[in-house]
Amino acid sequence: MKRLPDVRLLIACTLSAVLLSIPWLVPHTGALALVGFIPLLLADAAADRIGIRRFFPYHFYTFILWNTLTTFWVCNATVGGGIFAIVANAAQMSLVWTLFRLARRRLPGAVPYVFLAVMWIAWEARYFEVDISWPWLVLGNAFATSTKSIQWYEYTGTLGGSLWVWLVNLGAFGLICSVADGRWHAWTKAARMCSFAGVVLALAGPLVLSKCIYDNYEEVSEGSVAVVIAQPNLDPYEKFESLPQSAQTERLLSLFDRGLADVPDSSSVLLLAPETFTSDVVVNDIGASPTVQAFRRYLASRPGTEMLFGASAIETFGTRSAPSPCARRYGDGWYISRNSAIMTGPDSSAQIYHKSRLVVGVEMTPYPKIFVPVDDFLADLFGLYSLMGRCEGQEEPSVLRFGIVPLGCAICYESVYGKFCTGYVRAGAQAMTVITNDAWWGDTPGYRQHLSYSRLRAIELRRDIARCGNTGISCFIDQRGEIVSSTPWWEQAVLSGSLNLNGSQTFFVRNGDMVGRISTLAFILLAALLAVRFIMPRR
Incomplete structure (x- = not known):
């Protein structure tokens, strides 16, 4: 029995x-x-x-x-x-x-x-x-x-x-x-x-x-960086399906106008926008993006400002053979999808970082030599373009420079990985930014949990953090992991503050896990x- x-x-x-x-x-x-x-x-x-x-x-x-x-x-x-x-x-x-x-x-x-x-x-x-x-x-x-x-x-x-x-x-x-x-x-x-x-x-x-x-x-302060965070509050289903990119850009820039209103004209200010704000960027020619062009015109009218924003980008390759198992056909060549952070000023220069820790299935295909053929077979079987994402990241974290100040930019899911984030500091980051889009989860514990993990990174690295979420919560976090100021969830908002710079390294950064x-x-x-x-x- x-x-x-x-x-x-x-x-x-x-x-x-x-x-x-x-x-x-x-x-x-x-x-x-x-x-x-x-x-x-x-x-x-x-x-x-x-x-x-x-x-x-x-x-x-x-x-x-x-x-x-x-x-x-x-x-x-x-x-x-x-x-x-x-x-x-x-x-x-x-x-x-x-x-x-x-x-x-x-x-x-x-x-x-x-x-x-x-x-x-x-x-x-x-x-x-x-x-x-x-x-x-x-x-x-x-x-x-x-x-x-x-x-x-x-x-x-x-x-x-x-x-x-x-x-x-x-x-x-x-x-x-x-x-x-x-x-x-x-x-x-x-x-x-x-x-x-x-x-x-x-x-x-x-x-x-x-x-x-x-x-x-x-709190260590070897200088500081003024930051204005814009939270455009774009519903992800509206953002990717019905709202034109030009309207999204107009909303974002109007928020930056509000944030810059109280900033002295002579100040250098970093403008921070969320992850995957635009999808019209080709890595090979960033300046051809209509969104980037609009940003540069805006920055040219406000001397001393630069913008750090997220983009769903592609990188094209003119080779006969695929540059990687995750590459897809693009005319006579290939392209690779990227989830990127881009730093740009009013001129034609731009810095770019590609998200390295990607979400399995949604963004990337794990063990691509094995699972890309499986994904292709199943997609053909069910008449779909693809079942899994094919994004690729870069091998190691790197920094983006605001003027001469090196900053780390953890994109969304990367902020969960403490050991990985030490790579930004070892690369020279004196402060950190986090850009994300947590709207997919709705008003659930998910976005609050994700926010709290940035507090852990602040302690492990002893770095100030400016966090920008599309729908929130955006905030400034100090080196003890305390939230200094924050925005509400699911509201358009703008937040101004500053990041203290720290050039020292913690025991965890120096020695790892x-x-x-x-x-x-x-x-x-x-x-x-x-x-x-x-x-x-x-x-």
Whole structure:
């Protein structure tokens, strides 16, 4: 007879999913992630005690629910992509948990739990690097609205937060289990005090350290850049389907007029516009774009101003053979799609940066040598132009110069990748900009989560950030990750402010993701030990 799911285990798994979800849904609740795994860990241990050998449905249910509660909004942009993201991410989490349960059968004591923590962090670290990447729910992101608690991210990056989550969860779980099974009373008083103090230290130590850093950090200012951010509030379906580009440009420039009204005529000002504002740019001849021409006429009448804006661009190639697997036919040649940021002044010069971290499926085809032929076959089968995007980015981040000041420009999804964003600073960026279009998700937690990740980047890099969203939220963020000023959601708005310049580099920028590398090494060593234990017969 088939065994029915245990209600008590389902309740515990549901509680874990809810606790892990709340930090992404309710501001300033990151601390709940520090206990979020405890119900699941207790359910896992209880399943063994009551003879449930197949725990996979329980932990997979937990991760499906967690992913659904926090990232359901992806379905507003693409139903199929949203479902795939939820299921695929949950499946990878469940694979980690399955390997942990496997380790419990062969490794002694607390070692399987150490294996679980380092394996999870190693998976997160690798997730930032692969083509099919969706690191939205990296555990360290749980503190994105609790920035006063994680000022030490300038040393560890976001994965330092993931390590903190596991230290507290596993420490507290160990104490609960020791009390429940009676081992606590068999320990000496000194052992009990040490174990309790260890958990308290794991919980409170990072908080105390962060407060010390926060209270003593002084905003670095090696000069400043005046910025005017325009939020045109263009509905994406109207923008790409019915509203002429000339009307969009007129709306944007009228917002800049409002923002520049209070700026002295002699001031140098950077005008910041959102991602994919125009789609009439050919990289080979940027000046031929009617939008760029309109921008340059506007800038010529306002000396000292330059504009940084996003464009859906193409780059053409006159070669006989395709320059890359993602290239498409363009007359007798080829073209490659780009999601670009362009810096231009009133003259004919322009700088360009191509988005490197592209959204899987929507913007780019992963592992193109494999999946481009598959995409072509399916598109022909269903009579479509294409099922997946074919954008390509550049290999490494680069800076755009406002006058002589080097600035980084993270385009949309790139702002989720902390280690990647260190490349802007290593390339010389003294301040950061983020341009994005979050309108596809509607009024959901998605755009708020995306905004909060820019706050993490400000701490990791110790750079001021000017963020421009098509429909919001646009804002200025200081080097401690605090939002200095912001616009409302889904309103036309303009925001003026300044970016302090900082030429120094944080430990995280200089040394990269140490937590991820150490966790990966520990995982490899413990995985090797586990393999040996399975190969060698038990005595």
